[in-house]
Amino acid sequence: MEAALNIQKALVGLRRHSGQDSFSLQAAEEYVQLFTEAIAQEGLSPAEAALLRNSLAYAHLFRAGCLRHRGRILPAWRDDGRARSGRSAFGNGG
Numbered sequence: 001m002e003a004a005l006n007i008q009k010a011l012v013g014l015r016r017h018s019g020q021d022s023f024s025l026q027a028a029e030e031y032v033q034l035f036t037e038a039i040a041q042e043g044l045s046p047a048e049a050a051l052l053r054n055s056l057a058y059a060h061l062f063r064a065g066c067l068r069h070r071g072r073i074l075p076a077w078r079d080d081g082r083a084r085s086g087r088s089a090f091g092n093g094g
Helices: 025-039 046-069 073-085
Strands: none
Touching: 025 046, 046 073
């Protein structure tokens, strides 16, 4: 079964920062914020909300990897927990 979600064009992709790539901590933080804000929208179908929660969980795992790479173990551990619980640092993820 394939899931798709229509996301406003303004939400597609992330900003690039000079001297950084898609795997930077700043990009990871933007992933988390992007999906947290998308989940907060009213009128999402259950399938859309589930897809966004899964994407948010992945974003937390991605950010945890960036944090671990920088030796920031406690914040990484918190993001691992948020990924498992579905909760975001910016509020409840669902």
